[in-house]
Amino acid sequence: MDALFDRHQPTLAAALKAAEVRGYWSAYPEIPSGKIYGESARDDGLASYNARLGRHFELPGHPATTQVGAEVSPFGATLGITYPAADAGMLITASQAAGSAWAAASVKTRIGICLEILARLNRLSFEMAHAVMHTTGQAFAMAFQAGGPHAQDRGLEAVAYAFAEMTRTPPQAVWNKPQGKGDAIILEKHWRIVPRGISLVIGCQTFPTWNSYPGLFASLSTGNTVIVKPHPGAILPLAITVSVIRQVLSEEGYAADIALLAADASGAEITRDLVENDAVSIVDYTGSSSFGEWVRKHAGSAQVYTEEAGVNSIVIAATDDFAGMCANVAFSLSLYSGQMCTAPQNIYVPKGGIQTNEGHKSFDDVATGIVAAIDDLLANPVRAAGVCGAIANAATVSRVEAARSLGRIIRDSAPIAAVEARTATPLILAVDAEQTDAHEEERFGPIAFVVGVADATAGIAQAVSLARQKGAITAALYDVHDGRIEAAVDAFAAAGVNLSINLTGGIFVNQSAAFSDFHVTGANPAGNASLTDTAFVANRFRTAMWRRPKTA
Amino acid sequence: MDALFDRHQPTLAAALKAAEVRGYWSAYPEIPSGKIYGESARDDGLASYNARLGRHFELPGHPATTQVGAEVSPFGATLGITYPAADAGMLITASQAAGSAWAAASVKTRIGICLEILARLNRLSFEMAHAVMHTTGQAFAMAFQAGGPHAQDRGLEAVAYAFAEMTRTPPQAVWNKPQGKGDAIILEKHWRIVPRGISLVIGCQTFPTWNSYPGLFASLSTGNTVIVKPHPGAILPLAITVSVIRQVLSEEGYAADIALLAADASGAEITRDLVENDAVSIVDYTGSSSFGEWVRKHAGSAQVYTEEAGVNSIVIAATDDFAGMCANVAFSLSLYSGQMCTAPQNIYVPKGGIQTNEGHKSFDDVATGIVAAIDDLLANPVRAAGVCGAIANAATVSRVEAARSLGRIIRDSAPIAAVEARTATPLILAVDAEQTDAHEEERFGPIAFVVGVADATAGIAQAVSLARQKGAITAALYDVHDGRIEAAVDAFAAAGVNLSINLTGGIFVNQSAAFSDFHVTGANPAGNASLTDTAFVANRFRTAMWRRPKTA
Structure with a gap:
């Protein structure tokens, strides 16, 4: 009965x-290598992905009244995949019907099933990489890692905590409670x-997978049924996920509807209907702060776990490796074109410059050092495409264009030459600390501000204040003074x-490693929960x- | 620095x-014995309590603009104690000012201080017993146990989990992340x-103490400042508590204002102002469902932990100890005059009667068996007073009177003869299952219904349905059929x-023991949290x- 648990118990x-x-x-190797995943895994994964295109995505037995799906790859192609779709009421009814047997399953049975699901998802990592790449715009290598093994690690982490x-x-x-000279009271409990x-x-x-797996697997392993509501632009990765879950559940004698896909169409989302339904007891949400606030207010008595938005900062106070710092910051700003929730937006630099191993560097020296490092990183278009990937959403390109007037352009954004995709390299603007309308708003995408501050302490104070006010998931500090570092840590x-x-x-500020880094603290407006801690x-x-x- | 932690580490x-x-x-002995607490403890506790009466309760340094206090003992006397009082804004400001040093204290320091506070509260258990008795109406023995050692155990439980x-x-x-042939990436975290x-x-x-200590000590030990808002009718037990906390904090070099008393006057409560204040991050609430719903809706982004109300049930399906069952139910209904959140209200009995060790018993046989057991338990007025205590709130007496028309009276409520107190013994009404307007409302106090149901299975179904709808903290079942017991358990x-x-x-259904029983599951409307589990x-x-x- 618990064969799956026994099989995966070492993991x-x-x-x-x-x-x-x-x-x-890490449980799941992050290197997309045939030596690890099998010599044919790369080709098989691509073939499987291609076989999905232009067809209906079958989820046998899944409730549906219609089909939806209009995904277009940021790399150009229309996916042409449709998915079974139903309204919120039908999904809720199906989920409820599947619930009691899953609730009654033993802890070992549920944990074993979840571990088997993760193992199978791991074997599909190449197919998943293409699915994630062509819905998110991530370059292949990142889509493999973040969409595959790293997401699976985050799912495993949640299962382990559960x-x-x-x-x-x-x-x-x-x-057994003694009663003095009388007989003890003995209860079995x-x-x-x-x-x-x-x-x-x-x-x-x-x-779509990295941010969803923790909540999904935490809920599933603790006996809840799950309704997975993907973004209309990134359905495929979660459809594959739900498909695998349903397959394993069916094999183990449980109702496939324990996991449902709530696919919907942009402009006709069913998210609000689901959130407001009293039968929904838990909501995990990743997305904008504005809709996050709506979710928190309208979820009734449901437990709500959110990762919302924030403004991440770097404070540059001093460095003993100016070139290494510039290269590191350049990569953090360029990786996936700033579309990571952990990407920095604001770089606070003293107006009077900083001390470095290369001597004193003025504010402009620091700014141009970072710009030069970006230009160097992205000089080769193929390499640039591999770092920046593509822009997931056309609105981000418009946002970059609109941001150009917000400060002094010290590096302009541009498409990556010779790449068939919606791309945009980092726009870097120099602003003064007082221009808060410019840099204290979250501007999602490849937009960064080098902010001139009175001194490093003022930069730390401004970054901290902004984090309290608007939220922040990450911060970075470059400094060599122990006292100032300690104060910044506090x-x-x-x-x-x-x-x-x-x-x-x-190693970059954007990176958050499962089993070691808690992603989001839950202690500022960037989110109310942490991936993954006990409270989650x-x-x-x-x-x-x-x-x-x-x-x- | 961590001397207190070391001292209390074995506990x-x-x-x-x-x-x-x-x-x-249990860490704290529940027997009010001089052998345990010291030969003079009983007299000292009474003297300390008496010395509080008719005076201002001093909390040195506590923010205050005025004094409040109008407690009247359910046993008759006016306490005449006033307490320092301030508006919500002043309390919030003082709490914030005290916060950063407490947040920065080490885990061991905070845990040590909390354990010392509990040890000192334990030594004050006799004084606390009088304070609880004369604000809640509990008889002395219960006030000692529930207000003293049992509450302290619940506080310790929260500290241990924290x-x-x-x-x-x-x-x-x-x-240390290997990088193939390259140097590993090594971070200190x-x-x-x-x-x-x-x-x-x-x-x-x-x-006032038993239900407040878990949240209070969970929050305090995790580094939050606490504002303790007592019921205007039961300020003294929490004032003593806050006084001890402030004393220990001061001795250890921390600001006393880490713990504040939010005393207010009936009709001019400051609770809403506190709940709605954005600076309040955590709310622990015990009270009515109606105000609980208001708290949950208006607490903003604060974490809210509630114990609200419910309707607890007993289902009598069969028994092999009819006399023992009747005596046990009689005690559960009589203890503290049904004013426990764990007290049963509805007793479901098949209309066709039940099988017992004394042969078949009709519905009326069961009802009269329970009534006779109550009458027997309460025959001696002194013993009756020791079991029933007094009625905390005059509204409860009115509720008993109003309830008399809700069904067939099979036992009338009456004051306890020869006791100088506001008392009322259990009112027992027989009703039919269909009279849901009568028995499916929570009727707080010494009011119970013997509800005629088609059969035991129907009784279980009705009790379960009611729990889902209105909440329930406890349920009891008397049965001898394994299959039916298993179904009821599920x-x-x-x-x-x-x-x-x-x-x-x-041993009684009302009783919930620290370190073993989780009080409230958090899985029905009787409360959203459990005392005390990890999630708490x-x-x-x-x-x-x-x-x-x-x-x-």
């Missing part, structure tokens, strides 16, 4: 250990996990921002007891 | 072990606990109700990281 044990130690660990929490209370105990009900996962366009922590200090080389899973189920006198 | 370790094993354990969650992530780790901010604890009149668990089966002798503490703080390249 679960390693994940639990990794989450405890928080060093580097397992730990569901097994924290023993299934039974004997309660039994506890069981009670899931909340229906869990709604609202995905985003840019990271200030960013108090504002709930994870801080990276003096990153150079092959512990309230997705409740514990009910029965007790009776113990007979000898 | 903490034992609490953690108890919460894991969930057998019987310690476990705050230490789950290591303070630091090394993240550091995590710290970030409290949410101000925590508001809204107490109730009937269990049904009540799915409705989020803790179920007690075949209780006879000295894990989201009261967040975790922030800083990381940098590790130098050799």
